[in-house]
Amino acid sequence: PPAHSHSDWIGPPDKHSNLRPIIFHVPPEESPLERRLREARQEAQACNQRFWARHNRAFHQEKEEFIYSRLKAKGLEMRDETGQKATLNAEEMADFYKDFLSKNFSKHMQYNRDWYKHNFTITFLMGQVALARALRWLRWRKKNVE
Amino acid sequence: GLFVWRLTGTGPRPSPCQLLPLCQAASHRLATFQYFSFLKRMYVTQYNKDLSQRAKPKSEPVVSPFHELQQLDQEKKVIHKISPIPPVHQPWPETSRRNELRGVKSAAQTEGSVTAGRAESTEGRQWKEMKLQLEELPGILARLSKIKLTALVVSTASAGFAMAPVPFDLPCFLLASLGTGLASCAANSINQFFEVPFDSNMNRTKNRPLVRGQLSPLLAVCFAASCGIPGIALLTLAVNPLTGALGAFNIFLYTCCYTPLKRMSIANTWVGAVVGAIPPVMGWTAATGTLDAGALLLGGILYSWQFPHFNALSWGLREDYSRGGYCMMSVTHPGLCRRVALRHCLALIGLSAVAPVLDITTWTFPIISLPINLYISYLGFRFYKDADRSSSRKLFFCSLWHLPMLLLVMFTCKKSVLEKEDKGDLRGQSHGRAMEIRLP
Numbered sequence: 220p221p222a223h224s225h226s227d228w229i230g231p232p233d234k235h236s237n238l239r240p241i242i243f244h245v246p247p248e249e250s251p252l253e254r255r256l257r258e259a260r261q262e263a264q265a266c267n268q269r270f271w272a273r274h275n276r277a278f279h280q281e282k283e284e285f286i287y288s289r290l291k292a293k294g295l296e297m298r299d300e301t302g303q304k305a306t307l308n309a310e311e312m313a314d315f316y317k318d319f320l321s322k323n324f325s326k327h328m329q330y331n332r333d334w335y336k337h338n339f340t341i342t343f344l345m346g347q348v349a350l351a352r353a354l355r356w357l358r359w360r361k362k363n364v365e
Numbered sequence: 366g367l368f369v370w371r372l373t374g375t376g377p378r379p380s381p382c383q384l385l386p387l388c389q390a391a392s393h394r395l396a397t398f399q400y401f402s403f404l405k406r407m408y409v410t411q412y413n414k415d416l417s418q419r420a421k422p423k424s425e426p427v428v429s430p431f432h433e434l435q436q437l438d439q440e441k442k443v444i445h446k447i448s449p450i451p452p453v454h455q456p457w458p459e460t461s462r463r464n465e466l467r468g469v470k471s472a473a474q475t476e477g478s479v480t481a482g483r484a485e486s487t488e489g490r491q492w493k494e495m496k497l498q499l500e501e502l503p504g505i506l507a508r509l510s511k512i513k514l515t516a517l518v519v520s521t522a523s524a525g526f527a528m529a530p531v532p533f534d535l536p537c538f539l540l541a542s543l544g545t546g547l548a549s550c551a552a553n554s555i556n557q558f559f560e561v562p563f564d565s566n567m568n569r570t571k572n573r574p575l576v577r578g579q580l581s582p583l584l585a586v587c588f589a590a591s592c593g594i595p596g597i598a599l600l601t602l603a604v605n606p607l608t609g610a611l612g613a614f615n616i617f618l619y620t621c622c623y624t625p626l627k628r629m630s631i632a633n634t635w636v637g638a639v640v641g642a643i644p645p646v647m648g649w650t651a652a653t654g655t656l657d658a659g660a661l662l663l664g665g666i667l668y669s670w671q672f673p674h675f676n677a678l679s680w681g682l683r684e685d686y687s688r689g690g691y692c693m694m695s696v697t698h699p700g701l702c703r704r705v706a707l708r709h710c711l712a713l714i715g716l717s718a719v720a721p722v723l724d725i726t727t728w729t730f731p732i733i734s735l736p737i738n739l740y741i742s743y744l745g746f747r748f749y750k751d752a753d754r755s756s757s758r759k760l761f762f763c764s765l766w767h768l769p770m771l772l773l774v775m776f777t778c779k780k781s782v783l784e785k786e787d788k789g790d791l792r793g794q795s796h797g798r799a800m801e802i803r804l805p
Contacts, residue, residue: 227495229578237566239578241495267562275566278688309683309754316687316696327690331628334562338582342558345583 236271240264252351256344263337270330278319285315495578505574509557509585510550510592518549518644524772525648525663528725528779534652540603541651545644547596548612554589555620558582563628567685600651608651615643631694631701638671659725666716666771672709673745674764676702680748680757703749706760710745713771714738720775730778734771741767 228242241264243257289307522545526538557564557575561582564570574580593616601609619640626633642664649660679686679695680702686693694702717738718731744763748756 224494228492229495230492231490232565232571237571238562239565239576241578242492271562271566275688310752313683313696313699316683317699320687320690320692320696323690324692327628330690331625335559335625338559338561342582342586345581349583 233268233272235275236268237275238264238267238271240268250348250351252344253348256341256348259337259341259344263334263341266333266337274323274326281319282312282315285312493578495581497580497584501579505579506588509554509574509580509588511553511557512550515546515549515553519546521641521667521772522644522648522651524776525645525660526652527648527776528645528659528663529649529652530659530725530780531652537604537651540599541608541648544596544600544604544608544612545647547592547599548616549644551589551593551596552616552619554585554592555616556624558585558589559620559624563689563691566689567682569682569685600647604651605654607654607656608647611643611647611650615640615647618643627691627693629692631692631697633692634672634675634694634705637675638668641671642668658723662716662719662723662725666713667768669709669712669716670764670768670771673706673741673748673760674768676706677748677757677761677764680752681754699752703752707742707745707749710738710742714742717771721780724780726775726778727780730775733778734774737767737770737774 225244225246227244230240230242232239241260243261245257246253249257286307289311519542523538523542526541527533557573560570561575564573565576570576575582575585597609597613597616600612618636623633623636623640626636645667646656646660646664649663650656653660676694679693683693683696685691686696694705714731714735717734720726720730721728741760741763744756744760748760750756
């Protein structure tokens with residue numbers, strides 16, 4: 220994002236977390252409230268990024284391991300004659316999906332709580348900031364008119 | 366309407382000329398992509414259920430991974446983008462107000478080199494300014510409110526209205542439809558507001574406005590409030606309080622029960638089925654002002670329909686659900702998933718047979734609807750037995766035309782209002798008027 224820009228910039232989805240990173244603009248006359256908002260957003264972003272990157276990596280890794288172990292049990296190799304990666308069909312993968320979901324259930328519960336907390340806090344702060352800015356603008360308008 | 370899918374890439378941008386060729390290249394691809402997903406989205410469902418999409422190939426981001434500090438990465442990313450073409454000029458000063466960003470120079474170089482970005486294909490892979498683009502706002506809001514799903518919800522509510530055994534009142538019908546539509550928009554917006562990180566991780570939902578940063582969460586909430594509050598007020602004051610209460614309850618059920626429950630227990634499917642069943646009940650109560658057996662029957666039919674529809678759909682999304690942490694029957698209790706789907710297909714047959722008993726339709730309705738009900742039950746049975754991708758898809762696609770057809774048949778078999786005179790159902794209308802509005 221260019222240096223002269225006054226807004227935040229959002230990027231393409233991250234390879235591991237699938238979340239879109241945001242670069243926050245720090246205005247020189249940032250009020251304490253605005254700083255709180257920005258920091259809350261940064262913290263939430265970092266927290267989300269950590270969680271999903273780790274979670275998705277774990278998923279892919281465990282999926283590979285599962286496929287490998289199943290293929291071995293069936294006596295097959297990871298790649299067949301044509302060099303294509305061997306995969307299991309959906310029904311066989313279903314066991315893995317079920318397993319993975321139940322293993323990570325409490326992790327998700329904790330994350331849900333954190334995410335909802337972050338989301339509400341950030342939105343509430345955004346509301347406060349918007350209100351403060353609106354009042355400031357009105358005062359400025361009044362001053363200019365006089 | 367197709368306008369909803371109008372390209373967002375063609376509007377004027379804050380840093381115009383540099384990115385325009387980029388956008389044009391992107392927009393062509395995006396056009397086909399979005400048009401295609403529009404066609405796919407034609408098969409849309411009730412507003413509590415996930416949409417059906419053939420899994421789109423997961424697009425690999427061209428840029429390198431995101432680092433916590435974003436500095437080096439920014440540089441790397443940008444240099445990767447501009448590699449074939451040497452930097453044209455460096456208009457920007459080295460110093461940056463943002464100490465996070467050391468890659469300002471490189472960023473500037475990107476800005477300068479116009480044609481470099483051919484490597485970047487679609488819009489979603491560029492860095493975009495997080496400023497609300499007013500000209501894109503209608504499209505963004507349409508996607509936020511899941512406008513097509515809302516349209517379907519409104520049509521089921523209209524079906525409920527039409528089936529009510531009272532003379533047709535056009536103003537009331539329009540107000541009820543509008544109110545229901547607004548309530549649905551509000552509920553869908555709040556749902557998206559709650560689900561941003563999860564939506565980003567699922568193929569089907571990763572292009573939603575909040576995920577892409579096209580509008581802020583605050584705006585989403587304000588939009589929801591500005592739809593929901595007038596919508597419910599309209600229903601309560603201009604139609605009747607019962608409809609308003611049902612609307613408010615449904616919004617609550619969808620946003621505060623179904624959405625969080627999706628990640629906690631498989632019970633979410635049943636809650637979601639109720640959410641889908643309420644709109645026709647709302648239509649009925651809007652027309653008659655009372656919650657009688659007919660309303661419940663219509664609601665029951667839609668409730669039962671949700672199961673074959675959603676369970677079949679969720680069968681193909683198991684991987685995404687598992688990774689995303691969604692508790693769905695298809696993942697955790699696959700046998701139950703298929704049993705429930707079959708059970709409710711059969712229930713549809715039963716419910717259709719009850720309709721004439723309650724004087725909503727004539728006896729021709731269960732007879733005419735029997736073939737389609739039997740067909741969906743057959744597909745439900747096949748899904749139960751085979752439990753594979755093709756049977757789930759067949760069942761899902763059947764459910765898409767089954768419901769409209771069932772409702773249509775129901776409407777054509779509706780018991781004429783005139784025959785109900787004796788039962789005193791008419792709301793103070795003259796006999797003459799009733800004669801004119803008599804249905805075929």
